[in-house]
Amino acid sequence: MLEEIKEKVKEKFGFESEPYDTNILLVHGERNSLRELLKFLKEQGFKYPHTVSVVDYTPKGKGFQVNYLLENLELKKLVMVRVNLPENDLTVPSVHDIFPPLQPHEREAWEMFGVEFIGNPRLEVMLLPQWAEGWFPLRKSYDFKKHRKPSKEKK
Amino acid sequence: MGNSIATAGYTFVVEESKEVSGEDLGLLQEKLLQLNWGVQHPASGPMRLKVWVDGDEVVKVDPDIGYVLRLLEKLVEYRTWINAIVNVERACFIDNFGTMTGYSIAAEKIAGVKVPKKADYIRTILCEGGRIVSHLIGLGSFVGVLGVHTPMQWALIAREKFLDAFEVYSGQRIATASIVPGGVRYEPTGKFIEKMVTAVDFLENEFIPRYGEVFIDNPTLKVRSVGVGKVSKERAIELGLAGPALRASGVSSDIRKDYPYAAYGELDFKVITKEEGDAYARYLVIWEELIESAKIIRQAIEGLPEGDYRTKFPVKVPAGEAYVNVEWARGCFGFHLISNGGTGPYRLKMRAPSFANLWAIPEMMKNVKLADVPVIFASLYMCHGDIDR
Amino acid sequence: MEAWLKALFFPGFVFLLIVFLMIFYFERKVLADAHLRTGPFYVGKWGLLQTTADIFKLFQKEFIIQRRANKLLYSLIPFVAFIMVVMLIAFIPFSEGSWVVSTSFDLLIILALVTGMPPVFFYAGWVSRSKYSFIGGLRVVNQMISGEIPLWLSALAAAVFFGTLNFMEIVKESSILSFLILLPAFLIFITATLIVTDRPPFDIPEAEQEIVYGFLTEFGGFNYAILALSKLVELFALYSVAVILFLGGFKGPVLPGILWFFIKLSFLYIFTFVVRASTPRIRMDQLLRFCWKVLTPLALLNLAFVILVKMFIS
Numbered sequence: 001m002l003e004e005i006k007e008k009v010k011e012k013f014g015f016e017s018e019p020y021d022t023n024i025l026l027v028h029g030e031r032n033s034l035r036e037l038l039k040f041l042k043e044q045g046f047k048y049p050h051t052v053s054v055v056d057y058t059p060k061g062k063g064f065q066v067n068y069l070l071e072n073l074e075l076k077k078l079v080m081v082r083v084n085l086p087e088n089d090l091t092v093p094s095v096h097d098i099f100p101p102l103q104p105h106e107r108e109a110w111e112m113f114g115v116e117f118i119g120n121p122r123l124e125v126m127l128l129p130q131w132a133e134g135w136f137p138l139r140k141s142y143d144f145k146k147h148r149k150p151s152k153e154k155k
Numbered sequence: 156m157g158n159s160i161a162t163a164g165y166t167f168v169v170e171e172s173k174e175v176s177g178e179d180l181g182l183l184q185e186k187l188l189q190l191n192w193g194v195q196h197p198a199s200g201p202m203r204l205k206v207w208v209d210g211d212e213v214v215k216v217d218p219d220i221g222y223v224l225r226l227l228e229k230l231v232e233y234r235t236w237i238n239a240i241v242n243v244e245r246a247c248f249i250d251n252f253g254t255m256t257g258y259s260i261a262a263e264k265i266a267g268v269k270v271p272k273k274a275d276y277i278r279t280i281l282c283e284g285g286r287i288v289s290h291l292i293g294l295g296s297f298v299g300v301l302g303v304h305t306p307m308q309w310a311l312i313a314r315e316k317f318l319d320a321f322e323v324y325s326g327q328r329i330a331t332a333s334i335v336p337g338g339v340r341y342e343p344t345g346k347f348i349e350k351m352v353t354a355v356d357f358l359e360n361e362f363i364p365r366y367g368e369v370f371i372d373n374p375t376l377k378v379r380s381v382g383v384g385k386v387s388k389e390r391a392i393e394l395g396l397a398g399p400a401l402r403a404s405g406v407s408s409d410i411r412k413d414y415p416y417a418a419y420g421e422l423d424f425k426v427i428t429k430e431e432g433d434a435y436a437r438y439l440v441i442w443e444e445l446i447e448s449a450k451i452i453r454q455a456i457e458g459l460p461e462g463d464y465r466t467k468f469p470v471k472v473p474a475g476e477a478y479v480n481v482e483w484a485r486g487c488f489g490f491h492l493i494s495n496g497g498t499g500p501y502r503l504k505m506r507a508p509s510f511a512n513l514w515a516i517p518e519m520m521k522n523v524k525l526a527d528v529p530v531i532f533a534s535l536y537m538c539h540g541d542i543d544r
Numbered sequence: 545m546e547a548w549l550k551a552l553f554f555p556g557f558v559f560l561l562i563v564f565l566m567i568f569y570f571e572r573k574v575l576a577d578a579h580l581r582t583g584p585f586y587v588g589k590w591g592l593l594q595t596t597a598d599i600f601k602l603f604q605k606e607f608i609i610q611r612r613a614n615k616l617l618y619s620l621i622p623f624v625a626f627i628m629v630v631m632l633i634a635f636i637p638f639s640e641g642s643w644v645v646s647t648s649f650d651l652l653i654i655l656a657l658v659t660g661m662p663p664v665f666f667y668a669g670w671v672s673r674s675k676y677s678f679i680g681g682l683r684v685v686n687q688m689i690s691g692e693i694p695l696w697l698s699a700l701a702a703a704v705f706f707g708t709l710n711f712m713e714i715v716k717e718s719s720i721l722s723f724l725i726l727l728p729a730f731l732i733f734i735t736a737t738l739i740v741t742d743r744p745p746f747d748i749p750e751a752e753q754e755i756v757y758g759f760l761t762e763f764g765g766f767n768y769a770i771l772a773l774s775k776l777v778e779l780f781a782l783y784s785v786a787v788i789l790f791l792g793g794f795k796g797p798v799l800p801g802i803l804w805f806f807i808k809l810s811f812l813y814i815f816t817f818v819v820r821a822s823t824p825r826i827r828m829d830q831l832l833r834f835c836w837k838v839l840t841p842l843a844l845l846n847l848a849f850v851i852l853v854k855m856f857i858s
Contacts, residue, residue: 020478050487053506054504056502060495069491101395103514128224129221142229190676197752198753298824304579370822373824375745379825524829526754529754
């Protein structure tokens with residue numbers, strides 16, 4: 001089943017894929033056609049979105065990586081779609097209308113990493129306090145010492 | 156939303172920062188009132204639901220979370236491979252074994268370590284013990300939001316027996332830190348097995364008959380929960396529900412069965428699904444999974460093999476990554492673990508089932524009665540530590 | 545005994561205070577038993593003084609008035625509620641001769657005073673100026689008005705059967721036959737009592753998980769103590785009325801009358817506590833449907849039945 005998807009994706013979008021785990025297929029996507037790819041995967045039965053996982057590879061000079069994990073609940077297979085972002089242009093099209101459950105996951109990724117999901121209606125702080133907006137604490141460049149909790153006057 | 160409900164000389168704060176006054180009391184039936192259902196509320200836990208009500212009808216719900224944020228994903232990056240379990244288990248330590256197992260499996264996949272069979276069985280026993288403990292609290296708190304505190308008390312008595320077993324095993328009752336990459340941390344002694352059997356005996360012989368008699372076919376409970384918060388099969392997938400909530404809508408999704416890990420592939424159990432998809436079905440799924448878990452523990456204890464309980468886990472793990480899903484008590488918990496060849500994780504993304512369930516609430520709570528808000532909230536079976544991480 | 549001594553000591557204030565502490569203790573013990581716990585244990589013998597200690601703790605608390613609340617009404621309402629319900633007790637004969645006042649309209653006065661309670665509780669919620677209190681107050685009015693009609697109708701059935709409103713005469717005329725004929729009225733009366741005094745499973749105005757504590761949310765310390773107590777007194781008074789109307793009051797062999805009265809009362813209380821330990825709360829719209837579509841028609845039918853019986857007996 002995953003072989004089929006691999007060939008179809010290669011044929012339709014030209015993206016390379018490789019097996020990631022026994023049940024997971026890793027698709028190396030690009031952000032320009034990300035929405036079409038996810039729409040295509042949804043039509044193929046990958047209807048249940050798990051999460052959006054962002055990895056910060058800036059110390060290695062590789063920018064950021066955004067992973068979308070989708071599951072096919074009938075055939076019990078997973079697909080991971082990977083998009084690489086350069087450090088100086090952290091934008092990726094939002095897929096909240098294709099997969100509504102991913103909207104809060106995108107929101108979390110935005111507040112923790114600063115990856116902007118263009119088209120997401122609610123890029124507001126969710127887990128962090130209001131005054132910590134824009135700190136992006138899960139980035140590797142985040143400095144604990146610099147961001148001590150401000151005292152009450154500074155708030 | 157910025158409407159006011161006010162009376163002569165009488166003011167309500169309708170929006171958080173805006174205080175408006177008006178003329179007559181009759182407006183209450185026409186305009187919206189924002190209730191802060193949470194943070195300091197008997198049933199909410201450390202989170203807030205902003206509930207806009209029109210009379211007794213809920214118009215809109217917006218969750219406000221982050222009150223127990225510990226940023227575990229960041230803390231893990233500063234730990235070694237073994238130490239990181241301490242942070243991972245604190246995602247929600249009502250059932251801490253599931254998260255530790257998932258993390259350990261991910262770390263083992265990257266390092267290429269094969270776990271002895273005995274460790275797999277112990278993990279299964281502990282995971283199911285954790286699931287029972289969590290489900291007991293889930294049952295108790297579901298009936299608890301309807302104003303009856305008896306089930307919670309009964310559940311806590313049964314839970315104590317399991318905590319005793321965990322204490323004998325690891326020295327801790329709740330945050331046990333007992334499953335590590337490379338196996339489990341302690342030798343399962345005869346006393347631990349004995350305690351576990353006692354606990355399962357108590358559950359099966361005392362708790363399940365007593366509870367099942369009073370609180371399963373309870374007519375008033377049915378009046379309150381049948382048909383409340385109904386989600387069809389397609390809708391459940393669309394909303395991205397997880398765990399018991401997803402299975403109650405008829406989707407047979409159980410990681411233990413679909414992608415077997417630990418010793419689940421060798422044990423015989425069935426996945427509980429219900430077709431109705433309402434609050435009562437979710438409650439029944441939790442209840443039947445509890446019974447099923449007790450059977451799994453018995454099987455795993457019977458089939459417990461001899462041998463090592465732990466292998467050596469390398470200090471430095473080669474670069475690589477793994478994505479592992481485990482069936483945690485509250486649903487499918489995903490771990491995206493990345494190593495860069497160092498002594499600790501480079502990045503760990505935790506996909507929490509409660510987080511997925513929480514963001515289905517605004518859709519599920521449209522046009523329900525105010526009294527149904529706690530019922531739907533409790534039936535989704537969420538843990539606040541898990542939402543915020 | 546002088547009337548004022550009666551009002552102060554024996555069936556009056558001091559006696560009632562002790563009775564309420566004991567009922568409260570009893571409730572906690574019965575609930576603890578259902579929960580498989582021990583309940584109060586350390587203060588006094590078998591924890592008998594635990595409730596007294598709790599009440600004294602409430603009394604010595606700080607007197608907090610919420611900033612936005614109407615100060616006068618906020619401090620006044622608990623006392624108004626308490627006085628209104630304590631007046632109910634004056635008419636109840638606990639045994640031959642243990643009553644404070646006896647008139648020809650005992651039942652009428654008690655029911656009229658109970659009907660006067662919803663506005664008081666509504667004001668308690670209203671003056672607190674809190675959203676939860678206000679919703680609680682509205683729910684009280686909604687619920688009590690729907691509960692009072694079956695309450696009145698079933699009490700009226702008893703009054704029609706005995707042909708009097710005086711409690712002493714009702715007790716004198718009661719018998720096994722009257723108990724059997726009035727059994728349906730008794731069941732309706734007990735259900736309506738649970739609704740009117742918002743006990744579980746009808747504790748909708750105080751639904752903790754929905755609206756915190758209803759109209760009691762903003763009250764604390766002494767104010768809370770007497771408001772909560774006035775709800776307990778209301779339940780006690782209505783149960784006493786049920787004992788008098790349907791169960792024969794203080795009548796009974798061998799034991800003194802007052803003991804019989806409290807034995808009968810404790811059965812009703814145990815019923816309440818067991819219901820509380822096992823029945824989830826129902827929803828407001830379900831309650832209204834139950835009151836208006838089931839309980840009120842049943843009470844009317846029952847009244848017709850009692851009138852028919854009365855026709856044949858006399």
